[in-house]
Structures are given as structure tokens and as C-alpha cells.
Amino acid sequence: MTQDVLWSPLADPAVLTLMPSPDFLSSEPFEGAAGLGPHHEGPQGYHAVYRGDIASQLLLLPGSKASPSLAALIPLDSQTLGRVEALLRFWRGYHKRPVPPDTRMTVQQRRRLRLMLRAADGRTNRASYRDIATAFFGTERVASNPWKTSSLRDTVIGLARGGAAMIGGGYLELLRHRRRS
Template sequence: MSALTQNVLWSPFADPAVLALTASPDYLSQEPAPLGGVSELRGSPQGSHAIHDNGTATQLLFLPGSEGSSSIAAVIPLDSQMLGRVEALVRFWRGQSKRPVPPDTRMTVQQRRRLRLMLRAADGRMNGATYRDIATVCYGIERVGATPWKTSSLRDTVIGLVRGGGAMIGGGYLGLLRHRTRS
């Protein structure tokens, strides 16, 4: 299968938006949890992974012993990624309840735009394009030609995009799966 057509299954350690589900204790709830739209389960040492499509694709991890349970509960560790996990659970629940699903806030529109530019710039550089060629593709020939190239702020921007894209390709993309925390 093409990488564009298959689902990517993440570990909940790498992606806090993966919902870990387990059988609900008898004293909490016995309401059945109808989960229509769940893809085929794929086993792993952690449990069984599946994609649930309720308008937004949510990755589920059924912990061992929960696959056949009629009533399920979400496991939310009290760690540094707790708020991201709660947000993912709210998005899942709202989709499951046929309510409007809020957008995923891990990346802003500006961050998504910069990420696209970084990956295009890194790809262009790996394929032999000059920084000026990359700037022309990203920003247009008029803007690139408006100032001398050696002193242009676009030159520094493109160099930064290429470096950032290389860092993403080298593993920095995993940081996109988590919310930024204030230091």
C-alpha cells in the first residue's frame, strides 16, 4: 500500500492524542459503548490499535482485555501530556455524540504553513535547488528580485526553512504531536 493510503498507528507515548481504552469497572458505568466506524484491529505489545472515523480520524488503543467489553473507559495518565489527552478525548466524544468537533489545537494555521514551506524547502535543497530557486518557488520571482539576493531577508528565511525542514525530517516531526508547554 502507498504511504498516502494507509493509516499510521502511533504509540500513545509518541502521540498523546491516541486514546487508551480499557474495560469500564462495574461500579462506574454499564452503558454499552457503540463504536461504529472502527477499523480492523491491529495487535501490538501495548494492545490492539484501531482507527475510529467519526468525522475526524481518532486512533484508539484497546488495552488488553478491553476488546470484547461492552462498556469502556478512557485511561488518562496524570503526566505532562494530560491536557492534550483530555482534548483528544473531548474531540472523540463530541464526534461520537454527533456534536461539532473542535479543531486540533496542537498546531496553529501559521505553524502548518511554515511546516509546509520547511518541507518544500528541504526537499528542493536535497534535489539540488539553490536557495534562490527555493525562494522563487515559495515567494515568487518578483519578491525575490526586489532586493539584492546576498543581503535579502528572504535568503536568511529560506536558509532557516531548509535547516528547519532537515530537522523535521531527522525526527523533529515528533514534536508536532504534542502541545507546546510554557517554560
């Protein structure tokens, strides 16, 4: 059995906040209740996961469960574009249309994250940086250069430190889009 991880909309901008739709906006009913997982009551309302073509976490504000039509509440803040993107992915999945990928992380960033966590796990289990490099890159490649000056050594040290930072709370930044300076 799997356990849903429920995030606060402050921590994860992809959490969709839904509220009763004013009558003058829409009278179309939201018929997605069948795809909702169990409701978990919280201080803000009810948290649920919609399982359609993609899984989306929803926060139903008070009064939403009894309302036939719903509206999304999107604050106008630094995370607005991420929230709009999450709403678009949910809406397209709900209507059985092609769902665009989540752009919070690139394929390269996902690959690096996996390596960082593996390196941090290796260090936690007392593996040396050289042992980790051998597991990642192979014995021949690690042995091809002097270890003390090897770029692979620097790479593995950076991966292990990055993984430790992620475990220490840096993972929360993965939930947000990067802001351009």
C-alpha cells in the first residue's frame, strides 16, 4: 500500500487550491470526485489526490465538497506561473488531453539528483569517494588518472555534498521553479 505525501500550498506551488465557483462564473459541475483519493482534513480544508492521467494534489477549501462547480484559486505572487502550469497539467489530464511535462526539473537535473542521493547514501554507509566513483563510472575510468587530481574525485565529492544538502532540507527547492536573476 502506498502513502500519499501531502504538501502545503506554501511548500509546493503545484498543489491546486479549489473553492466553490461563484454562480456567475460557471454552472458546469466538477465530476472529478470519482478520481479523488481519500480526503485528509487539515487546518486549511481537505487535502486529496486526484488520480487521472497524472496525479495532482488538491486542497479543497471549506464548502468545496458540497459545491457542484469549483474554481481554482491562484495567488498572484512569485509562484504564479508554477501554479498556472500545475493547473494546466491537471486540466489537460482531467479532460484526457496530452499532459505537458512538469518543467520544474530538466532531465539532466533529475539524473544529477539521482546521483547525488546515491552518493550521499554511499557516504552514509561508509563508502569512500573512490568506491562511489567506481560504482558510478567503472573501475577502468577511475584508474585512468591519479585519484588525488582526478576530475571524477571532485565530481563525486560535489555529488555527495549536494546529496547531503538535499537530505538536509534542500529538497524543498525542487518543488519550485527556479527564478531567473
